Amino acid sequence: MGVRRTGGFVLALNPVLCDGFGHCAELAPDLVHLDEWGYPVLTGEPVPFSNLAARESTRYAVRGCPRQALRIERVNLSQ
């Protein structure tokens, strides 16, 4: 069912689309922070799917981006 138990994801940004609205930093503060010009800096570290809170906030950030510049990418977490 819905919960994926293995693997992880990274949040990816298309910098061409991004216009610096800054919604992502409010919706997913543990994965995104803003630089001095208001553009998002992503941590780039893979997050396991088992981290439900991070996963939920990332989905909010992706849905909440006015430019649809964010994307969730699956990665394999190597132990």
Add this chain to the structure above:
Amino acid sequence: MIGADQLPRVLHGATGRPLTLAQHDEVFGPLGHAPSLDELRDSGLTGHGGAGFATWRKAQLIGDQRGHTKFVVVNAMEGEPAAHKDRTLIGANPHLVLDGAEYLAGVVGASRIAVCVSRDNPGTINHLQHAIHERERRTRRATSLELHTPPWRYVAGEESALVHWLDDNESLPQYRPRRPHVLRIGHAPALVDNAETCAHVGLIARFGASWFRSLGTETSPGSALVSISGAVSRPCVLEVAFATPLRTILARAGADRDPWAVLLGGYGGAWLDARHLDTPYDNDALAPLGSSVGAGVIIVLPKSGCGVVETQRITRWMANESARQCGPCAFGLPALADDLARLTSNGRDAAAARARLVDRCSAIEGRGACRHPDGVVRLVRSALEVFAEHIEDHVRGRYCAASHSSHHVAAVPSLEREAELVWE
């Protein structure tokens, strides 16, 4: 036939006028063998446009794509104001470039070849039109060659911006999330190669891979065109073998014997202190020094110049040339230029500006769709390192004569819209 260790290679037989097709056949002889990827791989040719990527890998990637039509794009845009190699090459041997492009088209199975020259370069456009016309008259049918003239902008020569222009008439770099990325014109895969790379391919097509490897080193074989400017008595384009010591190259252009530093690789390159001038000119030897061959530009900075001022002028121009697509580039590069200007004006916050430069460099790096901001960050970082003592003088407010003079080394074009440097 050109001798194995004879130079020049791609500028062989240059007369000051572009060679006609008949002259070209006489000088270089007929094409040797059928297009093959193995020959390219054995030659070990790397791209001469700046990135230094292996040409055969790129050709293999495009060759493996399925497609009805494929493109070979010859990049002779030359956005770098200090570079003159492509226009020199096309002004000497235009047919060698076209031969190489046709060979590459044979390797990847492309049916169309687009040659791109910036529209501010009418001489080169003329030479190429003439050369293409000559080829049409010889074969008595329409060729696969077409000439395109995108606008002259620094980022317009970036490969994805060039393909974007051919695809959609917009000279803007594209976002490529994963590499290697296959650039497409419509649905057709496109192989983008620099004009000089094509000329080398034209020679490999004639004389073979082992001939090509007789100059240079194992990892960067062959020769390269170098545009030398700055404190030199003869600013010129030279063809040198890879692994020639830098000092020898500078001596051939009549450079200042005791320079302060040289800027290698172009406006997105890195400064190199003059004590490293005995380094061989190839990517393997320059990489530990944080530098690279890049687009084959050398700018010599004399002891009487000021490296910080030169860096500031270059950065300001590069900031203005940003396509303003990505925020860190559109806002970050003008911020870098402002910080450098604070340093040189010996203002009260010069020390703070130096600290901010370091922070902002790491904040900008790797956050653009193309490598334009990364190049500027490399330039600024190398300047902070090479001119560290001189920057200390600026921070302490010592007088620097060069920063007050109007004589500069790097020939940076004047800004078109200086007032609107920060975009919104």
